[in-house]
Amino acid sequence: MASSEFELINKYFKNLTDDDSSVQCGIGDDAAIVHIPHDMEVALSIDTLLEGTHFPAETQPSDIAYKALAVNLSDMAAMGAVPKWVLLSISLPEKDEDWLEKFVSGFLELAKPHSINLIGGDLSRGPLSITVQIQGLLPTGSALKRNGARKDDLIYVTGTLGDAGVGLDIMNGKLSIRGKHKMFFLNSLNRPYISIDAGIRLRNIANSAIDISDGLMADLGHILDASHVGAEIEMEKIPLSEAMQKCIDKMTAWDYALTFGDDYKLCFTAPAEKHDLIIKAFKEIRITVSCIGKITGENGLNCTGSEGTFFEPSGSPYQHF
Amino acid sequence: MASSEFELINKYFKNLTDDDSSVQCGIGDDAAIVHIPHDMEVALSIDTLLEGTHFPAETQPSDIAYKALAVNLSDMAAMGAVPKWVLLSISLPEKDEDWLEKFVSGFLELAKPHSINLIGGDLSRGPLSITVQIQGLLPTGSALKRNGARKDDLIYVTGTLGDAGVGLDIMNGKLSIRGKHKMFFLNSLNRPYISIDAGIRLRNIANSAIDISDGLMADLGHILDASHVGAEIEMEKIPLSEAMQKCIDKMTAWDYALTFGDDYKLCFTAPAEKHDLIIKAFKEIRITVSCIGKITGENGLNCTGSEGTFFEPSGSPYQHF
Numbered sequence: 001m002a003s004s005e006f007e008l009i010n011k012y013f014k015n016l017t018d019d020d021s022s023v024q025c026g027i028g029d030d031a032a033i034v035h036i037p038h039d040m041e042v043a044l045s046i047d048t049l050l051e052g053t054h055f056p057a058e059t060q061p062s063d064i065a066y067k068a069l070a071v072n073l074s075d076m077a078a079m080g081a082v083p084k085w086v087l088l089s090i091s092l093p094e095k096d097e098d099w100l101e102k103f104v105s106g107f108l109e110l111a112k113p114h115s116i117n118l119i120g121g122d123l124s125r126g127p128l129s130i131t132v133q134i135q136g137l138l139p140t141g142s143a144l145k146r147n148g149a150r151k152d153d154l155i156y157v158t159g160t161l162g163d164a165g166v167g168l169d170i171m172n173g174k175l176s177i178r179g180k181h182k183m184f185f186l187n188s189l190n191r192p193y194i195s196i197d198a199g200i201r202l203r204n205i206a207n208s209a210i211d212i213s214d215g216l217m218a219d220l221g222h223i224l225d226a227s228h229v230g231a232e233i234e235m236e237k238i239p240l241s242e243a244m245q246k247c248i249d250k251m252t253a254w255d256y257a258l259t260f261g262d263d264y265k266l267c268f269t270a271p272a273e274k275h276d277l278i279i280k281a282f283k284e285i286r287i288t289v290s291c292i293g294k295i296t297g298e299n300g301l302n303c304t305g306s307e308g309t310f311f312e313p314s315g316s317p318y319q320h321f
Numbered sequence: 322m323a324s325s326e327f328e329l330i331n332k333y334f335k336n337l338t339d340d341d342s343s344v345q346c347g348i349g350d351d352a353a354i355v356h357i358p359h360d361m362e363v364a365l366s367i368d369t370l371l372e373g374t375h376f377p378a379e380t381q382p383s384d385i386a387y388k389a390l391a392v393n394l395s396d397m398a399a400m401g402a403v404p405k406w407v408l409l410s411i412s413l414p415e416k417d418e419d420w421l422e423k424f425v426s427g428f429l430e431l432a433k434p435h436s437i438n439l440i441g442g443d444l445s446r447g448p449l450s451i452t453v454q455i456q457g458l459l460p461t462g463s464a465l466k467r468n469g470a471r472k473d474d475l476i477y478v479t480g481t482l483g484d485a486g487v488g489l490d491i492m493n494g495k496l497s498i499r500g501k502h503k504m505f506f507l508n509s510l511n512r513p514y515i516s517i518d519a520g521i522r523l524r525n526i527a528n529s530a531i532d533i534s535d536g537l538m539a540d541l542g543h544i545l546d547a548s549h550v551g552a553e554i555e556m557e558k559i560p561l562s563e564a565m566q567k568c569i570d571k572m573t574a575w576d577y578a579l580t581f582g583d584d585y586k587l588c589f590t591a592p593a594e595k596h597d598l599i600i601k602a603f604k605e606i607r608i609t610v611s612c613i614g615k616i617t618g619e620n621g622l623n624c625t626g627s628e629g630t631f632f633e634p635s636g637s638p639y640q641h642f
Binding site: 006025028030031032033034036038042043044046047050052053075076078079081089091120124125126127129131134138140143145147209211222 | 327345346349350351352353354355356357359362363364365366367368369371373374375395396397399400402406408409410412440441442443445446447448450452454455456457459461462464466467468530531532543547
């Protein structure tokens with residue numbers, strides 16, 4: 001029976017993933033040591049998920065692990081980086097090996113196909129929280145930043161928006177939806193699909209990019225602030241899933257898309273002359289992409305509804321504090 | 322008045338430290354981007370400090386910040402790496418700008434002299450916890466690992482041991498000590514002194530190294546396990562501070578040194594022929610270093626007391642779980 005932090009780490013977290021010759025020292029020393037190819041830069045991100053704040057208490061350990069890794073992968077995708085190594089810090093209320101086993105299985109479900117190595121971390125007793133810190137690589141100078149949007153850029157998003165928000169309201173008991181649509185929404189919340197390929201394809205094409213973690217309004221807002229520009233969004237062009245169109249009225253769906261978080265799709269801007277290139281690139285990697293508006297020279301974000309009227313969401317953007 | 326995570330981060334955490342041309346992208350994007358010199362490797366470590374588990378609830382925010390960074394610096398020192406960049410994830414029960422201001426001041430007290438840049442992080446509402454994730458650099462192939470101890474290596478520690486343990490017992494009300502000694506012990510707990518120079522000097526000299534975070538017995542034990550060797554320690558050679566010798570009887574002092582955590586001194590092993598080199602190197606950087614025993618071919622750790630008798634500490638090593 002494993003008893004100490006070190007025994008639990010050795011039992012559940014060591015040697016999880018494939019050999020990686022760039023890892024000179026992995027789990028089990030004071031620090032991990034990795035080697036970086038000389039023409040590459042390192043992208044670094046950290047995200048903490050807290051029970052009750054970032055996921056409901058009844059979330060499965062495998063879903064928590066999957067999502068904790070996914071939100072970090074999403075940051076890598078938004079920079080155009082390829083994720084390589086993660087450090088993991090877990091705080092767990094009690095020694096619960098069943099929980100750890102399920103957590104590891106969910107983690108591997110996403111880490112394996114992306115060939116991500118777990119190279120270090122720690123495990124403490126305390127309120128449930130998961131911190132994933134990720135390293136990715138990208139060719140020097142190719143990072144997709146938030147501050148590069150230019151007037152007349154077109155604005156794009158990948159996938160469909162708002163589905164995770166519906167999933168959260170189902171979990172919280174605010175919405176009652178049944179059958180396959182319910183599963184779709186819950187899956188959108190717990191198992192967001194991250195396309196690293198999308199970020200890679202956008203290098204040298206997009207002027208700016210961000211992942212949508214706090215709702216389109218807040219996250220596009222970060223691009224606008226960083227780039228000192230404004231934007232016009234045509235709400236009819238916001239991509240909505242089939243389930244969303246079937247289960248939720250349009251105005252409410254737009255609210256979910258604009259102000260609910262957790263979608264982890266990409267929002268990016270690019271000059272209009274790149275449009276055909278973008279459509280072709282995303283077709284090749286089978287990721288849907290939608291042009292939803294354009295960057296303007298005036299500050300602020302305007303959303304126009306069905307008949308050219310101004311649309312204002314009824315919800316507020318997600319606040320971390 | 323700052324209100325959101327982003328406003329709080331911009332107000333308290335952005336532009337904290339000096340310009341660093343190796344940081345291509347810092348706080349305020351999906352990920353930070355750093356450039357690594359081509360002959361260097363990256364050392365990575367993460368540590369979470371939880372209120373109640375890793376520090377008493379009454380600990381000052383500036384001390385929490387100082388220590389959260391110090392324990393990560395200690396990991397860098399133990400690998401022979403030079404700390405460069407940190408990511409910081411904070412969970413705070415409520416928006417408390419006074420707390421954040423004090424936290425930042427404690428963080429800078431240690432980050433500034435080490436020229437460490439804060440390049441990213443997140444801030445959430447939840448039970449008080451601080452995660453620092455650190456990146457350091459070291460010349461390729463020069464890392465000090467735990468698994469290199471050889472039979473007949475001499476065993477060394479830096480500084481004095483056990484002082485932080487006394488500090489913790491003072492804070493917890495288990496010990497009553499007054500005046501300057503009390504301050505010394507509390508300072509040892511809250512403001513551990515980390516020597517990055519010590520780790521740098523040990524490159525190409527030490528066969529193995531670790532930082533003492535869980536007490537000498539547990540941490541030397543990790544070296545022994547990883548290197549498949551044993552050790553003999555002469556307790557009379559364990560370095561004890563003047564305050565320890567004045568306030569605590571010897572047997573109890575040895576207990577603190579062997580089984581209490583939080584000292585953040587280095588323990589390392591090196592061949593006997595390097596002894597003079599080690600003494601000279603540590604004299605140059607004004608760090609005390611003590612030879613406390615030697616590595617043996619037999620498994621296990623033997624501690625001999627004053628008259629060659631076997632010494633067994635009465636406490637158990639610190640358990641994270």
